[in-house]
Structure formats: structure tokens, C-alpha cells
Amino acid sequence: MATQSTVQPGDVTQRVGVEVIRARGVDVEKLIKMLVANAAAEFASTYYYYTILRMNLAGYEDYKEICEDARLEDRAHWELIVPRIYELGGHLPNSLPEFHDQAGCVAAKLPDPPTVVNILTLLLESERCAIRSWSAVCDLTFGKDPRTYDMAARILNEEIEHEAWFIELLAHERDGKSIPSGHFRRGEPGEAPYSKNRRFYNP
Amino acid sequence: MHRTGMTRERSFRVVLETPEGIRSFDCSEEEYIWDASAVNGIVLPAICHQGRCLSCAGRLLEGTVEHDHVDAYFAEDKTAGYILLCRALARRDVRILTHQEWKMREHRLAKGLPAPYA
Numbered sequence: 001m002a003t004q005s006t007v008q009p010g011d012v013t014q015r016v017g018v019e020v021i022r023a024r025g026v027d028v029e030k031l032i033k034m035l036v037a038n039a040a041a042e043f044a045s046t047y048y049y050y051t052i053l054r055m056n057l058a059g060y061e062d063y064k065e066i067c068e069d070a071r072l073e074d075r076a077h078w079e080l081i082v083p084r085i086y087e088l089g090g091h092l093p094n095s096l097p098e099f100h101d102q103a104g105c106v107a108a109k110l111p112d113p114p115t116v117v118n119i120l121t122l123l124l125e126s127e128r129c130a131i132r133s134w135s136a137v138c139d140l141t142f143g144k145d146p147r148t149y150d151m152a153a154r155i156l157n158e159e160i161e162h163e164a165w166f167i168e169l170l171a172h173e174r175d176g177k178s179i180p181s182g183h184f185r186r187g188e189p190g191e192a193p194y195s196k197n198r199r200f201y202n203p
Numbered sequence: 204m205h206r207t208g209m210t211r212e213r214s215f216r217v218v219l220e221t222p223e224g225i226r227s228f229d230c231s232e233e234e235y236i237w238d239a240s241a242v243n244g245i246v247l248p249a250i251c252h253q254g255r256c257l258s259c260a261g262r263l264l265e266g267t268v269e270h271d272h273v274d275a276y277f278a279e280d281k282t283a284g285y286i287l288l289c290r291a292l293a294r295r296d297v298r299i300l301t302h303q304e305w306k307m308r309e310h311r312l313a314k315g316l317p318a319p320y321a
Contacts, residue, residue: 033320037256040319101317104256106274129251136250 018089021145031140031148032090035081037104038133039092042078044100046071048108049126056114063116063169065189067123070162072190077155080195084151105129117174124166130159154194215293219245220264220300230293236268237288247288247301254290256319260307261288266297279314280307 007014022028050071057064085092093099100107108126111118137152164181171179186193217236218227230239237259240247249259254273263286270276273290280286285307286299304320311318 037320102319102321104319105251106253106255125253129253129255132250132252133256 015087015089017087017147021141021148024144026141026144028088031137031145032085032088034104034133034137034140035085035088035148036090036092036099037102038130038137039078039081039085040099040103041105041130041133042074042081044103044105044107045074045126045130046078048110049123050074052110053108053114053119053123056110057116057119060116063120066165066169068189069186069191070123070127070165073158073162073192073195076190076192076195077158080151080155084148088148104133117170120166120170120173124163124170127159127163127166131156131163134159151195157194158192215266216296217293218296218298219247219261220298221245221247222302232292232294234292235271235289236291236293236297236299240288248304249289252289254287257287257307257311258304258320259288260303261286261291262300262303262306264298264300267294268292268297269294275317277314277316279316280310283310285310 007016007019018028050067054064054067054071057067082092093102105126106129108122111122134152134156138149138156141149141152143149161181161183164183168179168181171177213232214229215232216227217230217239218225219240226240226243226245228239228243228245230236237247237249237252247259250256251258251274254270255275262284264284268286268291270287270290271292273287276287276290285303288299288301308318308321312321
């Protein structure tokens with residue numbers, strides 16, 4: 001049975017919600033660092049991939065809409081992660097450049113030349129980094145920290161769908177092949193079926 | 204160094220000093236050392252696979268590597284002997300100390316360089 005340090009009644013310097021997961025073996029300080037790194041990557045992806053890159057997809061209006069879904073869903077991820085960082089006793093860097101440097105994935109700047117194939121390749125690899133990053137959080141929290149695990153798994157579900165979208169589009173554009181994502185369109189832009197519309201808390 | 208098949212592709216001997224002991228294998232000049240390790244059943248730490256997050260960091264003890272499409276690798280890293288295995292290509296037979304992610308992050312912080320997850 002897990003043991004935990006005693007949190008005295010009225011003590012606001014400690015959190016039972018943190019101590020219970022620490023007692024179950026979660027390295028809370030490491031988890032906070034991972035969440036900050038992932039938050040920075042989601043924040044940057046909203047800026048780089050799905051704002052600037054989307055602006056450069058002229059003539060590919062359908063791709064723009066898919067990028068818009070991914071942009072809004074990554075923004076939803078960012079907004080979902082931040083409260084958990086603070087709940088765990090962490091915080092965001094006060095400096096935006098410092099926050100940017102914490103990102104665990106490459107900043108996906110507009111490729112040169114900004115062709116549709118180059119942009120889709122960049123988007124695909126960005127989603128793959130996100131999948132790896134959220135899988136690492138799932139590994140760290142599985143069976144120990146249900147709240148963070150649930151959040152990470154919801155985000156991971158959407159990142160996996162994003163990867164499938166960009167595999168489908170890149171295979172079509174670059175290789176002339178059909179590799180269906182298996183998904184239907186979102187009901188509305190940035191629907192975020194796992195991370196936004198079925199939140200695990202009331203914001 | 205070995206030449207393989209009909210091509211002019213070369214391969215090099217990679218020796219890893221891991222927490223579980225010494226492991227070694229041959230690695231083609233075109234294959235990332237992390238990928239070749241995985242093919243040989245050696246699971247090393249990694250997250251981003253973009254040469255960014257430092258999770259795959261190692262220390263080059265002998266030999267030469269070249270980094271390919273690495274996101275962030277600084278002259279200070281090379282001077283201190285740190286390499287990023289997910290994007291490192293062997294250029295000679297090499298000997299590498301693995302699992303150096305937190306040491307490399309400390310090094311980056313001390314130099315005022317980006318240190319994801321630090």
C-alpha cells in the first residue's frame with residue numbers, strides 16, 4: 001500500500017493531490033517539466049504550424065481547413081495542460097523566449113521553399129513528435145496519476161488522428177497514393193472530440 | 204570499418220556503455236545510431252527523434268560522429284563531448300556512454316543554452 005506524507009488540516013503549503021501521486025511513485029518534479037515542455041510545443045504548434053503554415057497553403061483550401069482543425073485542437077491541448085501544471089505545484093516561465101526554449105519538439109518554421117509537400121511533411125513530423133511526447137507522459141503516469149494520465153491520453157488520441165490526416169494528405173500529394181486516415185470530418189472546426197468537448201473537469 | 208554488399212556504403216563498429224553493460228553492433232554510415240541500436244534490441248531513451256529534447260543524449264568517448272538534420276546542437280555540446288544519438292551518424296568506429304540526458308541538460312543550463320525538460 002502506498003504511503004504518503006501527512007498533510008496537516010489547513011496546511012496550504014502542501015497538496016494531497018500531489019502527495020498521493022508522489023507516494024505511488026510519480027516523480028512529480030519530472031512530470032511538471034514534461035508538461036511544461038509539452039505545453040510549449042502545443043503553444044508553438046498553434047503559432048507556427050497552423051497559423052503561419054496554414055497561411056501559405058493558397059489553392060489548397062481543403063488542407064487549410066484540416067490545418068485549422070489541428071490548430072484549434074492544439075490550442076485546446078495547451079489550455080488543458082496549463083491548469084494541471086499549476087495543480088501539481090509547477091508554473092510557466094515568465095519569459096516567452098525561455099518558454100519557447102523549453103519545447104520538447106522542433107519549432108516548425110515555414111519550410112523553404114514553402115511547397116505543399118514540404119508543409120505537409122513538416123506537419124506530419126510535428127504530429128509524430130507530439131505522439132512520442134504524450135506517450136512518454138502516459139508511461140510516466142499510468143496506474144499512478146489518473147488525472148494526468150487521462151488528460152495525456154485524451155490529447156494523445158487527437159495527435160494520433162492528426163498524424164493519420166497528414167499521412168493521407170502527404171501520400172496523396174507527394175506519392176499519388178491513397179492511404180485513408182479512416183476519419184470523417186470534424187463536426188465543427190477544432191471540435192477536439194477527446195480533449196475539449198468531453199472535458200474531465202468543469203472550467 | 205566495413206564495406207557492405209555491392210554498394211559503397213560503409214559501416215562502423217559501435218560500442219555502447221549502457222547501465223546494463225557493454226553492447227556492440229555494426230552501424231551503416233547512413234543509419235542513425237539510435238535506430239541501429241533499436242534494430243539490435245537495445246532500447247535507448249528518446250522522445251522527439253528530432254535532435255531537440257536531449258532524451259537520447261550520450262557522451263562520445265572514442266571515434267567521430269556527424270549530426271544530420273539535428274534541431275539544436277551547439278559547438279559547446281561538441282566540445283563537451285555530448286552527442287544526440289537519435290540524429291548521430293557514425294563516421295568512424297565509436298564508443299559511447301549512453302543515458303546522459305540529465306548531464307547534458309545540466310551542461311546546457313550552465314552554458315545558458317536551450318535545455319528542454321530541464
